[in-house]
Amino acid sequence: MTRIDRRRRVLxxxxxxxxxxxxxxAIIIILPLIAxxxxxxxxxxxxxxxxxxxxxxxxxxxxxxxxxxxxxxxxAGFGLLMAWVLVRYRFPGRRLLDALVxxxxxxxxxxxxxxxxxxxxxxxxxxxxxxPLGIKVAYAPLGxxxxxxFTSIPFVIRTVQPVLEDIAPDIEEAARSLGARxxxxxxxxxxxxxxPAFLAGSTLAFARSLGEFGAVxxxxxxxxxxxEVTSLLIYIRLDEFDYPAAAAxxxxxxxxxxxxxxxxxxxxxxxxxxxxxx
Amino acid sequence: xxxxxxxxxxxxxxxxxxxxxIFLVVPLVSIFAVAFSRGxxxxxxxxxxxxxxxxIWLTVLAALVCVPINTVFGIAVAWAVSRYDFRGRRLLxxxxxxxxxxxxxxxxxxxxxxxGTQGLFGPALQxxxxxxMFTVWAIFLVSLFVTAPFVARELIPLMQAQxxxxxxxxxxLGASGWQTFRLxxxxxxxxxxxxxxxxTNARVMGEFGAVxxxxxxIRGQTNTLPLQVELLFNDxxxxxxxxxxxxxxxxxxxxxxxxxxxxxxxxx
Numbered sequence: 001m002t003r004i005d006r007r008r009r010v011l012x013x014x015x016x017x018x019x020x021x022x023x024x025x026a027i028i029i030i031l032p033l034i035a036x037x038x039x040x041x042x043x044x045x046x047x048x049x050x051x052x053x054x055x056x057x058x059x060x061x062x063x064x065x066x067x068x069x070x071x072x073x074x075x076a077g078f079g080l081l082m083a084w085v086l087v088r089y090r091f092p093g094r095r096l097l098d099a100l101v102x103x104x105x106x107x108x109x110x111x112x113x114x115x116x117x118x119x120x121x122x123x124x125x126x127x128x129x130x131x132p133l134g135i136k137v138a139y140a141p142l143g144x145x146x147x148x149x150f151t152s153i154p155f156v157i158r159t160v161q162p163v164l165e166d167i168a169p170d171i172e173e174a175a176r177s178l179g180a181r182x183x184x185x186x187x188x189x190x191x192x193x194x195x196p197a198f199l200a201g202s203t204l205a206f207a208r209s210l211g212e213f214g215a216v217x218x219x220x221x222x223x224x225x226x227x228e229v230t231s232l233l234i235y236i237r238l239d240e241f242d243y244p245a246a247a248a249x250x251x252x253x254x255x256x257x258x259x260x261x262x263x264x265x266x267x268x269x270x271x272x273x274x275x276x277x278x
Numbered sequence: 279x280x281x282x283x284x285x286x287x288x289x290x291x292x293x294x295x296x297x298x299x300i301f302l303v304v305p306l307v308s309i310f311a312v313a314f315s316r317g318x319x320x321x322x323x324x325x326x327x328x329x330x331x332x333x334i335w336l337t338v339l340a341a342l343v344c345v346p347i348n349t350v351f352g353i354a355v356a357w358a359v360s361r362y363d364f365r366g367r368r369l370l371x372x373x374x375x376x377x378x379x380x381x382x383x384x385x386x387x388x389x390x391x392x393x394g395t396q397g398l399f400g401p402a403l404q405x406x407x408x409x410x411m412f413t414v415w416a417i418f419l420v421s422l423f424v425t426a427p428f429v430a431r432e433l434i435p436l437m438q439a440q441x442x443x444x445x446x447x448x449x450x451l452g453a454s455g456w457q458t459f460r461l462x463x464x465x466x467x468x469x470x471x472x473x474x475x476x477x478t479n480a481r482v483m484g485e486f487g488a489v490x491x492x493x494x495x496i497r498g499q500t501n502t503l504p505l506q507v508e509l510l511f512n513d514x515x516x517x518x519x520x521x522x523x524x525x526x527x528x529x530x531x532x533x534x535x536x537x538x539x540x541x542x543x544x545x546x
Contacts, residue, residue, distance in 0.1 A: 010446055010449060011361050011362075011445050011446065011449060011455070011458075012455035012458075013455050014358065014361075014362050014364075016354075017354040018354075018364070020350070020351065021354045021355040021358050021359075021370065022370075024354070025355075025370070025373055025374065025426075029373060029374075029376055029423060030373070031398075032385075032389050032391070032392045032423065033376075034398075035391040035392035035398040035399075036384075036391045038391070038398060039397070078297055078301075081293060081294050081297075082294050084290065086294075087279065088280070089281070089290075090279050090280060090281050090282075091282060091291055093295075095541070096538075097295065097298060099534050099535075099537060099541075100302050100534070101298075101302075102533075102537060103306060103530065103534060104302075105477075106480045106529075106530035106533040106534055107306075107484070107526070107527060108483070108484025108507075108523075108526045109382075109484070109486050109487070109504075110484075110504040110505075111504070111507060111523040111530075114507060114508075114511045114516075114519055114523060115305045115523070118312060118520075119305060125304065125308065126300075149301075150305070153301065204379075207379050211383070212381070213382055213486070213487035213490075214382065214486035214490075218508075218511070231381050231382075231384075231487065234383050234384070234387060235383055235487075235490070235491065238387070238491060243391075243396055246387055247387065253380075253381050253384050254380060254381075257380050257381065257384070258379075260379065261375065261376070
């Protein structure tokens with residue numbers, strides 16, 4: 001990454017731009033994180049451990065992790081399909097479909113929440129079809145997964161798409177001329193190239209799902225031990241003015257987010273090294 | 279890219295379109311369908327309801343405050359990171375990404391522990407008679423946190439790809455730093471900048487979890503639109519909630535249209 005010409009700093013504004021950036025990052029991003037760190041550490045290890053391993057908290061981890069896992073599985077499959085279709089085929093409405101992918105990022109989570117619960121509720125367009133089949137989505141664990149899946153739809157698509165676009169057609173033609181079948185070309189040529197982006201996108205989708213609040217609370221039912229996610233339990237503790245518990249639980253989500261961020265970054269670094277040796 | 283030729287191509291396209299219809303198109307349409315289910319007059323009545331109007335005003339105000347600030351920040355970070363090499367450059371890029379991966383609820387909690395009465399600055403603020411938590415200021419601050427990465431994320435890859443040759447040429451021809459930025463850099467990055475600002479705007483207006491924690495939810499005073507949507511929905515005023523939600527869905531649509539238009543310009 002070190003380019004010699006950057007070091008010469010011929011362009012003015014280094015002090016100004018970096019000064020503005022660092023001051024802002026310190027005040028808006030780092031300071032609140034430090035405040036929460038202080039609040040959490042002042043709890044002491046025993047109290048902290050008791051809160052984060054309480055039965056109700058552990059139940060929220062189980063609910064959150066399983067729903068996020070299910071949502072990520074859906075998005076891994078759907079994301080790969082969408083990225084493939086959008087990059088590979090020319091068909092009417094392709095650009096429209098491409099633009100639509102960003103809807104879950106542009107639409108506020110609360111709006112997504114009330115929309116999904118209305119659609120999947122007993123009288124909704126989808127619910128009235130699914131409930132006679134015995135499939136309960138709204139106010140059930142499956143509803144949480146649906147809400148998480150909706151809000152993280154763009155991640156896999158938007159990370160895989162540019163990589164897929166960059167694959168030169170001649171690699172595939174070489175494979176084809178050597179007698180590879182379409183599935184072999186995908187499995188042995190394309191898949192290894194898009195795997196890092198695919199994993200990074202899936203990790204991002206999973207991370208987003210773990211912390212999701214707005215879309216989930218409307219559809220979840222929010223029953224302790226059954227359909228209560230961790231972010232909701234934090235909110236409930238705040239409502240009860242139980243700030244130590246809120247701090248401890250929030251730190252669990254924060255650490256999970258940092259770990260997943262680290263995983264994503266490692267995948268990207270691994271991918272870059274991978275690309276360089278090619 | 280090619281036109282589909284074999285059955286499996288059509289199958290894949292059909293599957294992608296079907297799932298997109300179920301999870302993207304129908305939800306979007308249903309927002310407006312419910313909002314207008316009792317006709318135009320009821321819809322307009324719901325929008326000009328004083329509490330909803332006030333929420334709209336507060337939401338617009340938050341955007342007016344936060345979008346310019348985070349646009350300036352985004353430009354500053356992108357300039358520093360893409361034009362110079364310095365120690366901690368990669369760390370700075372990672373730290374900017376933090377708000378993007380933090381749960382909105384956790385974002386709200388961190389601000390509560392900074393400016394709340396029991397927080398780090400709580401006692402000092404109280405002594406000075408300044409109330410930040412549960413006021414509009416808390417809404418502004420937490421919205422700034424949540425949307426801090428958006429403009430920078432759009433600008434950094436673009437400015438790194440463009441390189442600094444244009445700016446260096448301008449400087450060597452005697453342009454001042456400010457002239458170089460205004461006449462050379464800004465025209466090069468204006469579309470990415472616009473899209474970053476539009477994304478920031480959509481998120482500021484739509485932020486729910488973080489704002490929910492710090493706003494205190496005082497009806498008609500610190501309720502932004504997403505909170506008003508929740509309030510109406512929990513009051514079993516479904517049509518009213520969807521009317522308020524439709525304004526946010528409209529903003530989301532505008533955001534998508536801007537992106538669509540910018541991509542057409544690029545001709546990708």
